[in-house]
Amino acid sequence: MAQEVKSAAIWLLLLLQSSAIVISERTRDKIYQPIIGASCFRRLNGTHQTGCSSTYSGSVGVLHLINVEADLEFLLSSPPSPPYAPLIPPHLFTRTNLLRLKEAGPRIISVVLLINRPKKMNQFSHELNCPNQYSGLKLDNRTETVTCDVTNVGNTWNPWGTGLLHEDFPFPIYYIADAEEIDKLESCFEKFNNFDYASHALRSLCAVEVKSFMSAAVNSEVCMRRTNFINNLGGSKYCDPLEGRNVYATLYPRNSPENLEANAARRVNANEKFIIVSCRLDTTSMFDGLGLGAMDSLLSLATLTHVAHMLRLLLPTQSTLPDPKRNVLFVAFNGESYDYIGSQRFVYDIEHLAFPTRSTHSTPISFENIEFMLDIGTLDDIRNIKLHTLTATPLAQQLLQKLNQYAKSPRYGFNVNIESNVGYQIPPTSAQSFLRRETKFPALILNAVPGNKYYHSVYDDLDNVAFIYGNTSEDYTILADINDKKYFDADSLQMKVRNVSSIVAMALYETLTGKQYQGNEVASSILADEFFYCYLQSSDCPLFKASSYPNSPAGLPLPPMRYISVLGGSQESSGWTYRLLGFLLSHPEPNVPKENCSQLPLFYFAGLNGTGECRRTTQNFTSALSPAFLIEDYDWRSGQYSTWTESTWSQFSARIFLRPSNVHEITTLSIGIVVFIISFCLIYIISSRWEVLFEDVPASNAALFN
Incomplete structure (x- = not known):
């Protein structure tokens, strides 16, 4: 009989656990909504790193739709509830604007979302004005190619280039092409964020979390050395040529x-x-x-x-x-x-x-x-x-x-x-x-x-x-x-x-x-x-x-x-x-x-x-x-051969959710601390006074306490 009761108890516990998992999954699905898109990632050469990376656990920012240049000023002039994630259409995704966001830093701007609204766009090139500027034909020990004059932009091979492809950003940049996904973001912004900006810090706001952490850093030389290090027992790869x-x-x-x-x-x-x-x-x-x-x-x-x-x-x-x-x-x-x-x-x-x-x-x-x-x-x-x-x-x-x-x-x-x-x-x-x-x-x-x-x-x-x-x-x-x-x-x-x-x-x-x-x-x-x-x-x-x-x-x-x-x-x-x-x-x-x-x-x-x-x-x-990865003890800064590598990463993902206000978070934390202290005190009192609280013990169970 006791064995049957024990088996029934085990099955009951398993049932409760599975139910809890299902409920938690459903709760998570209600809290988060995935956003389908493509992420910017990090590439490195012999001297620099370029591209984007999120923090290790993912970067979170409050959504803010940018329709005109003036909307950027709100984000760059002491916004009420940073960090923010601006939604930028292509015609405003310019070098000037992106460098301003970069200068503001991840404390203010933690994510940038490029949304596919190309109606007002008339140019969009992320390459340099002189593509492959440092690897073409050179003369007189120059570091730059002689085949393109970067000082005369109008006469270069890419006059519309912004060079953003070769910049390093301290936040992830995520591109959303699908119209339904963009509508989802804009709807969330309008419903929760686009009113009463003075009270942003006092209420829950629609936010996005982007995960695109890059393993590589500094440059290709450092990254390849870390990857090939003799004590890298786990075989971790930080970048690949x-x-x-x-x-x-x-x-x-x-x-x-x-x-x-x-x-x-x-x-x-x-x-x-x-x-x-x-x-x-x-x-x-x-x-x-x-x-x-x-x-x-x-x-x-x-x-x-x-x-x-x-x-x-x-x-x-x-x-x-x-x-x-x-x-x-x-x-x-x-x-x-x-x-x-x-x-x-x-x-x-x-x-x-x-x-x-x-x-x-x-x-x-x-x-x-x-x-x-x-x-x-x-x-x-x-x-x-x-x-x-x-x-x-x-x-x-x-x-x-x-x-x-x-x-x-x-x-x-x-x-x-x-x-x-x-x-x-x-x-x-x-x-x-x-x-x-x-x-x-x-x-x-x-x-x-x-x-x-x-x-x-x-x-x-x-x-x-x-x-x-x-x-x-x-x-x-x-x-x-x-x-x-x-x-x-x-x-x-x-x-x-x-x-x-x-x-x-x-x-x-x-x-x-x-x-x-x-x-x-x-x-x-x-x-x-x-x-x-x-x-x-x-x-x-x-x-x-x-x-x-x-x-x-x-x-x-x-x-x-x-x-x-x-x-x-x-x-x-x-x-x-x-x-x-x-x-x-x-x-x-x-x-x-x-x-x-x-x-x-x-x-x-x-x-x-x-x-x-x-x-x-x-x-x-x-x-x-590139021959640079074949030549032993190659000089990574010589510029003789291409040294480009690509960082490894674990995942690309983005999702939106309601981020609680700071007041909400502090209140929740305070209540948790109070409950913890009260619980600790109650447990201490019960454990120290148990003989008084539980003095009427049945005779049949008295032996258990001796």
């Missing part, structure tokens, strides 16, 4: 095998000649996981892809070229937003005969193998492009003549103007890594006049490039006729990319064959349509499906993230670009069965109809990790 993958492919398969043992010295095939056509693969923004880079880098990636595809379909076999050892190497460099990580590593590998890697079983490429480099930079205004070179050379003059021959030809009607620009005023593109090594390197850069007011920000999206998906369901693997204009307007993004890609491809065609292009086929605007849909709207798209293995899992219904990230982070963009270049540059192998099409260079693609086809590919990856 920014690291990704460059994607490259050759127009023709290389016929230069290397069958050497692992320790044997590598030898270059001096007969091989390469024309490098390159662009930037990545983009960045202040907030984690956001930033499509539609204008700042995706236009150049689209152009490179279309040039590769057009040349693949137009050119004869390599053996019939005037120089059968000539090839084109297409490269999309990753991490260029952070001091040219990808191109610096590419140059480093070529210097050390480490590109391509031994695993490709091909001979290494040296600088002597490179005939010239055509780097495709930002194409803000595709109708007005400049060909930049450090010095005037016959090579540059010849290429400019070829480009303009097709750009201004009435037969094609491209209506594109390409001018020459000679001198040190060259754009911040991957070519600077090559020119920094050797100023005589034959680098030519195609770049438009700056016009992107949303460079490196969350608003450089499909609206910024006026993209509208045509969804033609037509064959995008074939070239288009020059007179075929039935699907897109002349001013559409698809047609602009078609035009500039065709011009570049025609000029390279003439360079490779020695013959002027006379055909009517041009780059496909339908391919451009599908390309931008995949990269700007959804990875679950026809082009990505065709570039994958048959019946592969579909991509996410979101555009691929194009931030370089860290080892183990998302590499969606490089992965999809790898497959896409492989598919568009590959040659069909109809006689190879599926079971024998599993090892590179053979790859089994789903193809246009999704049934599957074996093709011979040339694409591959190469590491985009």
